[in-house]
Amino acid sequence: SRSTFKLFLRNQTTSVNLRNKAGKSALWYSVEKKSSAVVRRLLKHPDIEIDLSHCERQTVLWLAVFHQNRELVALLLSKGANPNAADQDGISPWIEACIKNKNVIKDLFLDHWNSIGPKLKSETCTGNAEMIRDAANNDDPGALRVQLGGENVDAVDHQGRTALHLPAAHGNFSAVESLLCQRSIDPGALDQRNRTPLHAAAMGGHLAVVDLLLRRTNAFLNCQDIHGNTPLWWAASRHHDDVTKRLLSEDDVDVNVVGGGGRYDRPSTSLHHAVRRLDTVVLRWLLAVPSLDPNICASFQSPLCLAIREGHTAVLRLLLTHKDIQINAQHPGGDAPLCLTTENGNVDVVKLLVAQGSRLKINQLNRIDEETAVSVAIRNASLHILHILLQHLDINLNQHNRWGETALLIGVREGNIEGVKRLLQDPRPIYSLGIPAEIAKSRKKNVIEKLIRDRIEHNSRRGYYRDQTASI
Template sequence: MYDLHNIYKSAQNGNLSFFQEHINEKLFKETVFISSYAKSGDTVLHYAVRHGHFDLVKYLVDEGFNLELGNFDGKRPLHEAAHFGQAVCLKFLLTKGVNVDALKRADWTPLMLACTKDDLTVVQILVENRANLHLKNKDGWNCFHIAVREGHLPIVQYLLKQDTSLWDTASKNGRTPLHTAALHGRNDVLEYLLDVCQYGTDMKDSCGSTPLMDALRIQDVDAAKLLISKHQTDVMMEDNLGRQALHIASQTGACKSVQLLVEHCKVNPAGTCSTNGATALHIAAKEGHVGVLKLLLDFGVNSNVIDAKGRTALHIAAGAQHADCVLILLQHGADCRLDKAGTSPKQLVVKQDVLKVFDQFEDT
């Protein structure tokens, strides 16, 4: 019985002579050709391809190794070559007639894996060998969508030149490449997409989010300005929960986004969600974002503004047990008025540190 660890280590190191020395031994060849690494299901060919040992790859293939064997993740040697940028191995495997669109787990093709890396050459090799540009993985992402997420502009440009309709795609939750570029801060790609693609203004994903909301969510002010000036996006659009961009920026604690919307876009800092009447102040209080809370109060938002249930931001902060937010609101004139259910903010307190803030403030 052969030591599998030694065999796989030899494959990883590209030790061709080791395999040449033992390949004519029946038990060795059977072991190499049918065994896989226990944790991943990788074969020796996976290892050799992943590390770019072309001589060993060619030798194993010439000896009759099955090129379509997948590991436990469904990755075949071609997936490995594409994922790890092994262009020489990739070309060789393709000359052997392997399936260029083979699917690994979650329906990822070699081209999709190549688009996660900044290697245009590998992408070109696959496309030139007729990789299907329009296949989608289980989440509904095609290769173009993936390249946009990674922010590799040359790959994005190359793919779009191969098929000018590639941009017109959406994931299963309705997210377009434009959403993805905005959410991941890929501003050079975002600007390119706005220049050459025909994305509709303010398109929404399945949650009702627009690309602008995504940019503001991560506090990417430059992307937001680009969308507002170049895409004429509407800063007052609502998502499925009735929240506008200001509410979403407040939810994530994006102070710079809040400033942009109020100061540059003249958004009302006290504007309410259409579904529940909550303001950005309520939302910031719920999430415990002290910076946004202070900013909104400085913009003149009334600390006692109420939502549809008559709750103030103090109710929300107290219920969420955010002592620092409770203190700021009390310092800005928030009072312990009852909501429509007859509940005061202090009645919602569970933690002693929050109760202490109320007690200390009452004593002053």
């Protein structure tokens, strides 16, 4: 009752800041009940602690912001309540106002900062002071530049996020716009994962916020977080195509960053993402960037090898149009593209590669057995692929693998009658036919032996090249 409340205030032995077992004081309950008259009476008490920590270290100003009570927020700010007092989760009343994204509440804070003196403006919440000092001493490019002597709109939460990070992550355009109007705001502030507000907006796919931040400054366009990821990397990996296009429109954008160093991510570039997603639209955008390196190897594979491994012919066709693509590149721990696709048995991809003509090293060896694609096709009994490979003008049918075997010898050993027959039908010279003939005879592969003997006889009759069976 009102009379009881008056007695409580007049009682000199009772603390006005007394909290119950729930950690709440009379001032807290008054704000919670939105009783502005009682709040005013309590604030007149000489011993009142306006920034008293209640349950979860929250202050009454945070509670007023949470309930979006404009009258009480204005009253508490006018009585000196700390807008940067963080709770146990690092959320201050100011950050809570940005989360709620109510302009009438945020304007109260901004007006408050504009009206108070320099000394008060430099005050920071004790929970964030140490973190702010550490960030201020960080000399890394793009580091969080919070100065204790400036306006404290860059106070951070327990994850190092500023008030600008939060609305950027949620796509609150008006909140970001209001914050960017503050001269002291740092658009390149880094949280504990080294992510800027631009990272947050790109990760969420918020095009309008990304555009707004880039128009303010693109100095942090290529800033990498602790896993090496840029805003472009995040936008491409999360399928935010409109954001990807906007970031690519910046002249200084770095499209060759290898990110994905996190626990659950594989190292990759933005080009890897487009290839993996079969996104030919984004792929065209990336290929049009003059500074693009299409041959960057990440996770032991280039974008070309990734497209080949997955059998993405539409994507592969686009990649092959790039003037700098290396179609013969053999990366550490992997085979050359032609050997890889032959091993996988992808006929359409083999066709695309063979169609490159002299640009393709048709006789390139794989990593383990040092075999050509022709030898791999024979070993795997891939007759259709073998037929395609033999259409290349530079094919060498006498290339040996690390065991000294030619493609014909492998066909004899595997008993691949159709493969041996197709090799022998090719008009190009095959040397030392006597050896595979004798091996076929010793293994009682009569059909294969007859095919080879017929080719030897045909060569002798036509005089193409010297029969070497006499040396056996």
